[in-house]
Amino acid sequence: MARMFTKIGKVSTLALLAGLVPVGFTAQAETTSTLGWSLGRFGTPGLIDMPTAEVMRDGEIAASVGKAAGALRGNFAFQITPRVTGTLRFTHQDGLGLGGDTLKEKTLDLRWQVLDEQGWRPAVAIGLRDMFGTGINAAEYVVATKTLTPQLRASAGIGWGRLGTENSFGGGTRPVADPVGGLNADTWFRGPAAAFAGVAWQANDKLVLKAEVSSDAYAAEVATNGFDRKTSVNFGADYKINQMASVSAYYLAGSEVGFQFNFVLDPHQPPAPSGLEKAPLPVRPRPAPSADPDGWSGAWTADPTAAPAIQKVVADSLKKDGQILDSMQLSADRVELRLRNETYNSTPQALGHTARILTRALPPSVETIVITPVVNGLPTASVTFKRSDLEQLENTQSGEILARTVIGEAALGGAYTPTEGIYPRYRFSLSPYVEFSTFDPGQDLHADMGIALNGSFDLAPGLILSGTLRQKVFGNLNDQTRVSTSPVPHVRSDVAEYQKNSDLTLERLTLAWYSRPAEAVYSRVTLGYLERMYGGVSGEVLWKPVDSRLALGAELDYVKQRAFDNAFDFQDYDTLSGHLSAYYDFGAGVTGQLDVGRYLAEDWGATVSIDRQLANGWSVGAFATLTDMSSSDFGPGSFDKGVRLTIPLSWALGKPTLATFHPTIRPYTGDGGARVDVDGRLYETVRGNHMGAIYEDWGRFWR
């Protein structure tokens, strides 16, 4: 507890204020914000074609789409750690493919800022551009960047590969990349090198002007599609529309004009001010004992109507607050309640609202308040407050009440009185969806938009029937021409076949039963159409003590492949898949996960994942799976890997809601290392109500 406590109390001042609207601040505070980074044509911080040693803010994500000189590029750049930037890129380039076709490929960049800028020392970075793929655009570089004035920044470096083609020196010949794909490690930093340089100038708040001397000869473009490279000097301008969006224009090689649209998401800077919500009800301090002797003595417990009346008042008040009182047990000095938070993305905020509501409803003799958050019928933790602490510490530094709060295992059983009329409960909602085709070499990107109907029935505590129906409104996923030629069972590679039949689909229809057989042990059994491609039964057990960084789990799935039309039929393929999992909370929102077991194509192996979650609900993670399936059986990319994001809607809107947007981006969808995508796995279900996540987010308790 001490570790988290000091973290919450940590003094950070300008860091907080820098991003917010500077009202009432002096000019000195504002001039510290100098020239920010801007994106280059490869979607990472850079000049135009040349890279720089700049980094984005930690955790930031930049998406960009640009077209120039016959090349259309879509880029997703992630600041993975404060020093490491990763970029996923989709390229369409006229005439550069095999036999003069359009080159269509997806590639990956990595850049490591070895030194940051300090005093006279420039920032220095090493980067790899297009680590995989045909190698046509591949380049490696070492670059230094120095801020000369608050408005002017210069960069200079040496490049290899494509960045070593103009006025190059030394180096012999560069090996040819394997056109089938895979990591091009044998070509990195090989062959001739060349020098490049450039400057970026912040003309005003909105506009950055850039110029560079390029070391890229554009040899392939000149040879194939008539690119006219008149000069090595490129110019660029970046206009910032607002905090998130900007547009760039380029004048390349004295002959070509290009444009780019950039969209930057900074998880630390919500687009909406956080906290556009109803103010909580305040604590109501108890009257003096002389003013309410019966209330203080506990004599009220003799009245059999008192407890049900109190439970009704609390339940009604919680309902207005967007929460459900599942059940409650009340004695003269203690109340315990099970709470379903249906609104707040932050468990501490839900707890804070509930605790304050209780101070307004409970007789004065009740001093101990125990709140157990319940998710999918699972009691996940018990959080114990002293009512006098709530009265004394209302609206003070949040760490003070945390120091007097006890977080422990939820009790098994107990004489809880269920709130009347909450089972069965049904919910329906409509939401829009967007679905993309997988990103494959040589294929166009297709997409559908439509409406999803989500329904769920809580039949009894922990017993949930739920499903999703989707209706396509428009799109072109049915125009896909991809046919899987995978030599192994097509456990994922037939995804296009499912996507082609996307008019009305039964995405999911399951009956799930959650229970907690012992302290710190949770279980789940899910039966039905688990996901678009598989139906069957999935069972899972998780051991996760409330205060433990370590959790262990086991899952066993028997699944059968669903028919391509996404109705009720199945295909012939069925399999037994299962995993043993270990989860570890490294603190500061970082969790690691290791899964070892058998995957859908009956390949054996392991998945390593790292996720980083912010207190505001944002999460960015990466995963990689290695199995005994050969890399040639898997196909391009050799093994399964990808990036997953969780973007809470509350972050985008500033309003409390549990809804999230959670895309997973895979560079290639193969049949190796595939797992069934079952909803509501146990770790993600309980983690948010356990100690690490509660501490992380505790600043919202009095909110």
Place this chain on the structure above:
Amino acid sequence: MSHLSLRGAITATAALLIATLAVAGCSRDSAGLERGAGGAALVKGGLGAVLPGKRAAATAPVQAPNPAQLAQAALASVKGPVLLATFEAVGAPTVLGMVGENGTMRSYQTPDQRGVMLRAGLLAGTRGYGRDLMSADTDAVARLIRARQAGSAPRVQRYLDGNGVERPVPMTCTVTPGASMTQELAGIAYSGQQVSEHCEGSGAVIDNGYLVAADGRVLVSRQWVGPGLGYLVLQSLRD
């Protein structure tokens, strides 16, 4: 039931459900909870954030009602202590009624449940406005201000940063008593002594001002809420 007709039945049911939900506002819950933001709100909110004109429109000051009329109407309709609050950046006054009292702290809320908390008349927090002041340690400066006494004292204000982590902004404040005066605001005459408070620290420079009654009550004040919300002018209509 054959495969085709089953599919037809699903289509019909789905169409019916979709139509029902569209009419009912996109979601239904038997537990009767108000749903938070849905897809439409996301689109609206997202576009509002991206399109430059939208945001300006959203925060443009609304036609300000006459403060004196508003004050009289509030006093007539709200029982107990009432505040008139005006964010300087917005300009429109709003009425807040007291919803809770805990020691020297009072919680006030607007009819649409936005909240302002005062501790001994000094701002202790705001809720529901976005970028709220989470809490403030003002005991030491409050003693000087209420005693109308010159001096220097620390003050800490706390906010949630973009990540949702609580961040303190510590400052040092100089309190300077000024002239006694009578001032009419929103049709109510206030008599007291002016007290100014100048705080610096953590990159912030703020100037708060108070009109303090002879018994130490803060009658009218202009207090800095935070970097997102700016200054708030508070006027006690009924104490």
